[in-house]
Amino acid sequence: MKYLYTYPEKCTGCKLCALACSLKHFGECNPKMGAINIVRDEFERYEIQFVCLQCDDAECVRVCTKKALRKEGNVVIRDEKKCIRCRMCVVACPYAGVHSFKGKIIKCDTCGGDPLCVKFCSTGALKWEEESMEITERRKRLASALLKR
Amino acid sequence: MVLRRKLAIVDLSKEKVTVQDVPNSLRKALFGGRGMNVYYLYKMLGDNVDPLSPDNILIFGTGLMTGTLAPCSGRFNTTSKSPESGFLADTNCGGYFAPELKYAGFERLIIKGKAKKPVILHVTDNNIEIKDAKDYWGQTTNEAQKRIRQDLGPVEMVLCGPAGENLVRFACVRTGVKNAGGRTGLGCVMGSKNLKAVAAYGTQGLQVAHPDRMIQKVEELKNYLMSSKITPILGSVGTLLLYEVSNAFGGIRTKNSTLNAWRDDHNAAFAEPFIEKMIACQACPVHCRHRNVFGGEGPEYTTLVLLGANIGMEKYEEIIKLGNLVNDLGLDVSSTGTYLAWAIDLYQQGKLDKKLTDGEELRWGDYEQAVRIINKIARREGFGNILAEGNRAAAKLGDPNKDYLIAVKDIPQSDPHDVRYMKAFALGIATASRGADHLRSRPTLEIFFKLPLEVKERIYGKGVTADPTSYDGKALVVTWSERIFATIDCLEMCKFICHGFNSPHFVDYSWMKELVYCVTGWEMSEAEVSEVGRRTVDLERLFNFKQGMTEAHDTLPRRYFDDPSPLRAARGHHIDRQKFAKMKAEFYALHGWTEDGRVPEERRMELEAIQ
Ligand code: SF4
Ligand code: SF4
Ligand code: SF4
Numbered sequence: 001m002k003y004l005y006t007y008p009e010k011c012t013g014c015k016l017c018a019l020a021c022s023l024k025h026f027g028e029c030n031p032k033m034g035a036i037n038i039v040r041d042e043f044e045r046y047e048i049q050f051v052c053l054q055c056d057d058a059e060c061v062r063v064c065t066k067k068a069l070r071k072e073g074n075v076v077i078r079d080e081k082k083c084i085r086c087r088m089c090v091v092a093c094p095y096a097g098v099h100s101f102k103g104k105i106i107k108c109d110t111c112g113g114d115p116l117c118v119k120f121c122s123t124g125a126l127k128w129e130e131e132s133m134e135i136t137e138r139r140k141r142l143a144s145a146l147l148k149r
Numbered sequence: 150m151v152l153r154r155k156l157a158i159v160d161l162s163k164e165k166v167t168v169q170d171v172p173n174s175l176r177k178a179l180f181g182g183r184g185m186n187v188y189y190l191y192k193m194l195g196d197n198v199d200p201l202s203p204d205n206i207l208i209f210g211t212g213l214m215t216g217t218l219a220p221c222s223g224r225f226n227t228t229s230k231s232p233e234s235g236f237l238a239d240t241n242c243g244g245y246f247a248p249e250l251k252y253a254g255f256e257r258l259i260i261k262g263k264a265k266k267p268v269i270l271h272v273t274d275n276n277i278e279i280k281d282a283k284d285y286w287g288q289t290t291n292e293a294q295k296r297i298r299q300d301l302g303p304v305e306m307v308l309c310g311p312a313g314e315n316l317v318r319f320a321c322v323r324t325g326v327k328n329a330g331g332r333t334g335l336g337c338v339m340g341s342k343n344l345k346a347v348a349a350y351g352t353q354g355l356q357v358a359h360p361d362r363m364i365q366k367v368e369e370l371k372n373y374l375m376s377s378k379i380t381p382i383l384g385s386v387g388t389l390l391l392y393e394v395s396n397a398f399g400g401i402r403t404k405n406s407t408l409n410a411w412r413d414d415h416n417a418a419f420a421e422p423f424i425e426k427m428i429a430c431q432a433c434p435v436h437c438r439h440r441n442v443f444g445g446e447g448p449e450y451t452t453l454v455l456l457g458a459n460i461g462m463e464k465y466e467e468i469i470k471l472g473n474l475v476n477d478l479g480l481d482v483s484s485t486g487t488y489l490a491w492a493i494d495l496y497q498q499g500k501l502d503k504k505l506t507d508g509e510e511l512r513w514g515d516y517e518q519a520v521r522i523i524n525k526i527a528r529r530e531g532f533g534n535i536l537a538e539g540n541r542a543a544a545k546l547g548d549p550n551k552d553y554l555i556a557v558k559d560i561p562q563s564d565p566h567d568v569r570y571m572k573a574f575a576l577g578i579a580t581a582s583r584g585a586d587h588l589r590s591r592p593t594l595e596i597f598f599k600l601p602l603e604v605k606e607r608i609y610g611k612g613v614t615a616d617p618t619s620y621d622g623k624a625l626v627v628t629w630s631e632r633i634f635a636t637i638d639c640l641e642m643c644k645f646i647c648h649g650f651n652s653p654h655f656v657d658y659s660w661m662k663e664l665v666y667c668v669t670g671w672e673m674s675e676a677e678v679s680e681v682g683r684r685t686v687d688l689e690r691l692f693n694f695k696q697g698m699t700e701a702h703d704t705l706p707r708r709y710f711d712d713p714s715p716l717r718a719a720r721g722h723h724i725d726r727q728k729f730a731k732m733k734a735e736f737y738a739l740h741g742w743t744e745d746g747r748v749p750e751e752r753r754m755e756l757e758a759i760q
Contacts, residue, residue: 009426012426012427012428012429012433012436013428013429014429014430014431014432014434016218016432016433016434019432020218020364020367020368023218023357023363023364024360024364026354027356027360028354028357028360029216029217029218029354029355029356029357030352030353030354030355031248031431032252032352032354033354042325042326042428043291043294043295043298045425045440047428101352102352116364119368120367120371120434122375122384122434122435122436123384123436
């Protein structure tokens with residue numbers, strides 16, 4: 001199964017991903033409206049991406065009293081028509097993967113399996129990968145880090 | 150909508166904010182940014198205004214692309230009358246402030262008057278509040294920004310440091326850790342207005358005319374930019390890339406241009422152990438900014454040379470630390486490094502008395518001494534108080550005619566390049582609208598000696614030569630570069646991805662035309678797009694001449710004419726006065742200016758009629 005993986009150590013903070021996401025889904029360039037959100041602080045020296053992990057047993061699905069959220073394949077889908085914007089999912093998600101902004105609930109739908117944000121990331125800080133590949137990659141990096149010691 | 154952002158005029162004396170619509174005819178003529186800033190400055194500034202008086206105006210202006218998906222579009226220009234030169238003050242700066250200002254609903258702020266006590270401007274959605282700055286005044290740029298964020302939340306800021314507060318003539322405006330509107334003393338203008346910072350947070354996104362097309366075209370453009378050989382290099386070493394090429398032929402300003410080459414172990418590769426991560430400005434896929442291990446950002450190529458070779462610094466890490474210090478205090482790197490080198494040179498020549506230097510024997514390459522003096526400059530203490538006056542300290546320093554100051558129009562040279570070898574560079578810094586400046590027209594491609602003549606002809610037109618030391622065709626190269634860089638400054642995209650700046654490819658007029666169409670829906674021809682740059686250059690010329698500039702100001706530091714370069718391939722090269730004059734005359738002719746460098750009357754009337 002493919003998922004959207006983030007590599008904060010490669011993120012430059014540019015927000016191109018969030019700009020592209022907001023332009024596609026809301027018709028405006030607004031990094032605060034991206035389903036992917038970049039939190040950066042140049043004084044504290046970090047850049048981190050926040051985006052839905054598409055959990056298998058998702059808190060957001062569990063807390064939604066209107067059944068507006070459901071898992072379909074590798075995506076947790078939100079049904080705009082059923083959603084009453086109570087923001088329960090926003091509060092419940094342990095990973096800050098869904099947020100609300102100007103009255104809208106904003107959550108990644110993986111662009112239907114063809115993530116736009118990935119195409120705009122120039123550093124490989126975002127990847128649309130098979131879960132097995134992802135873990136292989138991370139293990140390799142850990143191994144080489146250990147060998148250096 | 151991008152085209153609904155407002156102009157706010159803030160009168161600090163009257164504590165009054167006026168918000169205005171901006172006519173699209175004006176946007177079409179100048180796109181915003183640098184062009185619209187100088188337009189307002191030219192129209193609004195009175196005659197004979199002292200740059201430090203409340204009558205001076207200070208403009209922060211975003212461009213047509215700022216805040217959109219367009220690559221490298223997180224930029225703005227800051228514009229005023231310069232306390233360093235008395236002519237145009239104008240800087241272009243990246244980071245994250247400019248998009249935030251636009252998301253708050255404003256494309257431009259024009260600041261007038263002077264606050265009774267230190268203030269900051271807090272900009273939120275369609276609202277500007279003048280707030281007390283007593284908690285931030287006196288703080289360095291890093292401290293103040295952290296404090297302001299604690300108090301106001303996740304704002305992005307532009308501000309001045311202690312140097313600006315203390316009216317150091319070459320104080321910069323800063324946003325973030327290192328991004329600076331460095332040149333021409335705009336931080337000093339902020340200080341003179343008792344304005345510590347402008348802090349913005351906005352929630353309003355920018356709707357564009359053709360969203361789907363924009364997504365498709367920008368993806369294409371991004372892939373095109375990333376596929377170039379130069380982009381990964383820029384993304385891993387940033388501007389430092391230029392050191393090696395220039396040092397190899399003898400084009401590095403060294404010890405106040407008494408030399409023209411420096412250590413080979415200052416090449417980009419040697420910076421690596423000091424770099425933690427490369428980061429980016431908003432919407433930038435290039436990511437040329439270094440986050441260094443000493444708590445700051447950089448070094449840029451300018452820092453590496455002007456706080457390095459130019460003051461005789463040997464150790465890489467000490468140069469990086471000096472850069473961090475200068476940034477934190479809110480001083481301009483290029484001016485600071487040039488004035489320091491000037492003072493050391495004069496001391497070594499015996500022109501400067503120890504009584505003036507607080508007893509210091511000024512030496513090349515003394516890190517501790519440089520730290521002491523830089524701190525004193527920012528706080529205007531002792532010898533620092535003299536250097537804080539910049540070029541105005543000439544008589545006191547024993548060089549009344551500024552024979553040894555590497556400056557044009559009283560603005561120290563920004564660029565680390567010793568221009569004696571490269572004639573196009575020489576013409577560019579001599580004629581730039583803001584002193585000895587490379588970013589107005591730097592024909593970087595001239596350094597790529599192996600670039601075939603056909604490629605150069607395709608870019609600049611027939612008449613150019615492949616030889617960097619020849620005076621022929623250089624007016625063409627400079628004029629072409631000046632115009633396209635001015636255009637991209639009006640769009641507020643970074644010059645790094647501008648056609649002709651680092652690469653013979655990248656964003657040319659046809660890409661600009663496409664982006665303008667995606668964002669605004671305007672169908673413009675490439676020629677019409679390039680006219681925006683031409684208008685901007687002419688308006689800057691008009692402004693400068695109104696402030697008393699003449700043809701005689703388009704000249705070079707005396708040393709570049711009279712003292713040939715001593716080292717490497719550049720050995721023996723200098724600028725010949727007569728050939729320089731001929732090159733300058735060609736340059737004026739290409740601009741359609743008169744023989745004495747003036748914008749003709751008809752053109753003046755045409756530009757004044759824009760609204
Ligand atoms: S919104 Fe949060 S809880 Fe729901 S699927 Fe995404 S990460 Fe999991
Ligand atoms: S995959 Fe699509 S919806 Fe999800 S964050 Fe990326 S661009 Fe936005
Ligand atoms: S596009 Fe990539 S590098 Fe830029 S902010 Fe997004 S994840 Fe980070």
